[in-house]
Amino acid sequence: MNDNRYEGPPDYRAVGAHGVFPETTHDQVERYNFLAHLNRHLAASVLPGVARAYEARVAPAFAAEHGREPRDRREVRKALASEPIHQAWSALRRNTMEMRQQAGLSVVLPQLAALMEKAERLTPPDSLQLDEGVRMPDYLTAVDHHCMPGSYHAERVAGDLSAAANYDSGMFVTTGGLLGRFTDGGGRGMVDYLGRHHPGFRPRRILDLGCGLGHNVLPIAEAFPEAQVTAVDVAAPMLRYGAARAASLGIGNVTFVQADCADLDAFGDTSFDWIQSTMFLHETSAKALPRIMAECRRLIAPGGLVIHIEQPQYDAEMPPFEQAMRDWDAFNNNEPFWTKLHEIDLDRVMLDAGFEPEELLHGGVAAVVDTSLFPDAAADEVEDYGRKPAWHITGARAAV
Amino acid sequence: MNKPASGPASLDSIALSGAKAKGKRPWFLADPDVERVLSITMAVAGELAVLRQRLDTIESLLEERGSISRADIEAFAPSPAQQEARGRWNQEYLARILRILQQEQEALERPDEPTSEEAGERIGEK
Numbered sequence A: 001m002n003d004n005r006y007e008g009p010p011d012y013r014a015v016g017a018h019g020v021f022p023e024t025t026h027d028q029v030e031r032y033n034f035l036a037h038l039n040r041h042l043a044a045s046v047l048p049g050v051a052r053a054y055e056a057r058v059a060p061a062f063a064a065e066h067g068r069e070p071r072d073r074r075e076v077r078k079a080l081a082s083e084p085i086h087q088a089w090s091a092l093r094r095n096t097m098e099m100r101q102q103a104g105l106s107v108v109l110p111q112l113a114a115l116m117e118k119a120e121r122l123t124p125p126d127s128l129q130l131d132e133g134v135r136m137p138d139y140l141t142a143v144d145h146h147c148m149p150g151s152y153h154a155e156r157v158a159g160d161l162s163a164a165a166n167y168d169s170g171m172f173v174t175t176g177g178l179l180g181r182f183t184d185g186g187g188r189g190m191v192d193y194l195g196r197h198h199p200g201f202r203p204r205r206i207l208d209l210g211c212g213l214g215h216n217v218l219p220i221a222e223a224f225p226e227a228q229v230t231a232v233d234v235a236a237p238m239l240r241y242g243a244a245r246a247a248s249l250g251i252g253n254v255t256f257v258q259a260d261c262a263d264l265d266a267f268g269d270t271s272f273d274w275i276q277s278t279m280f281l282h283e284t285s286a287k288a289l290p291r292i293m294a295e296c297r298r299l300i301a302p303g304g305l306v307i308h309i310e311q312p313q314y315d316a317e318m319p320p321f322e323q324a325m326r327d328w329d330a331f332n333n334n335e336p337f338w339t340k341l342h343e344i345d346l347d348r349v350m351l352d353a354g355f356e357p358e359e360l361l362h363g364g365v366a367a368v369v370d371t372s373l374f375p376d377a378a379a380d381e382v383e384d385y386g387r388k389p390a391w392h393i394t395g396a397r398a399a400v
Numbered sequence B: 001m002n003k004p005a006s007g008p009a010s011l012d013s014i015a016l017s018g019a020k021a022k023g024k025r026p027w028f029l030a031d032p033d034v035e036r037v038l039s040i041t042m043a044v045a046g047e048l049a050v051l052r053q054r055l056d057t058i059e060s061l062l063e064e065r066g067s068i069s070r071a072d073i074e075a076f077a078p079s080p081a082q083q084e085a086r087g088r089w090n091q092e093y094l095a096r097i098l099r100i101l102q103q104e105q106e107a108l109e110r111p112d113e114p115t116s117e118e119a120g121e122r123i124g125e126k
């Protein structure tokens, strides 16, 4: 930041609004702006100190005690725990997450009745299929994901959508705009990837797994207007909000369906030409993951594409320090499956689910955002381990 | 018909907004009392930033119009230049209040610096 170009997050007012987007007062906007800046400051100006402290103090102390370098990220994490700069950064980061939740919920809850009314008015009857019989997987109820009180599924009142409204309203704080006006840079990146690598592919039936409130599935639905898109999530509040949001943004070819992605009995074999997920797998579990992949195998049509995107796997090339930093959210921001997901051999999981070695796909997807208002994700040089908007693909092209 | 007892209007927004997320909270600093104070301080720092931006809004609007209403403040849409200036203010503000962390980092790079006492002893020697 030594030249004069402004590199901070954009103003919250640039975030895209829609028919169920929570309204904000001047001061609520500025609270979000402050938190986005705090988040950015921690990544750009405090985090580099953790890396330096590791080199200067933590690693040498470890070597002196053990006569060798740390073997893996667990040893690095333990060693970092007593480093004061790491402690200060962690305490501030955890607080930023908690403050963001407080800020979001205090925007949403006082206007919840109005939001629920708007959603009801906006939602076309057949775009939302809820199922009260769906059981919440244990892994979603063990802790509240990324410190959202009530996680994705809280029903604070009957017909609640506050979890999604809070998620949508305050997302900007952690992304700082890197995912675009509608937080859809991942979905846009996916469309871009498809155009480059599978230019002739014209899916008619698309399935999005763990859609959340549909941030990333909408650009996909928009890119393939002739396709029928099924967006599945287990949490009703996300779907209620997502269906209303999609309608308000003029997207009419998505159906939001409540179901457990490990058990998609409602859909027949080979029902979909394209099955995809964005940032979903890391919020599942070791038991659910193989079942989800088996459902992908069963549901994909011959010649169809399966694409899941996630942050890169931990492999031998990634230094243990970087792995430990990427693990921060696993231990300190309630992402309980993060660390396990990133160490398992995902190709193996695909093969065990019945895909053939020659069907497997690899590659990368980077966020595509409007760079006139927002910083260009690919050009951003601030490393905020595990939060960079660039992802790795686990996938397959089913044989014809 | 009986209305459900708990409609959205009956929610205690203040208590629910500050609710604890499920999962034991990790604490990081050697002394939890210090961490508690840090948490409160950062929340207050946030509120000060909010207030300062509100003042900036009022000043900008007054400069432009001479007199304003509360509705004008709510409807304020900063120009790109104003957005950037306000963003820069937040950056500078955070750098200022978190200055000690910057200095700790810089100290890491210069481990051999003497204390003033040590320097005093050395330069006091003939």
Ligand SMILES: C[S@@+](CC[C@H](N)C(=O)[O-])C[C@H]1O[C@@H](n2cnc3c(N)ncnc32)[C@H](O)[C@@H]1O
Pocket (backbone or CB within 6 Å): A137, A140, A152, A186, A209, A210, A211, A212, A213, A214, A215, A216, A217, A232, A233, A234, A235, A238, A259, A260, A261, A262, A277, A278, A279, A280, A283, A284, A288
């Ligand atoms: C990080 S969010 C999803 C983000 C979303 N794909 C996007 O790109 O915006 C993870 C979502 O997965 C859902 N989820 C987790 N396990 C699930 C399962 N077994 N079946 C369906 N949804 C699940 C959660 O309810 C949550 O909404």
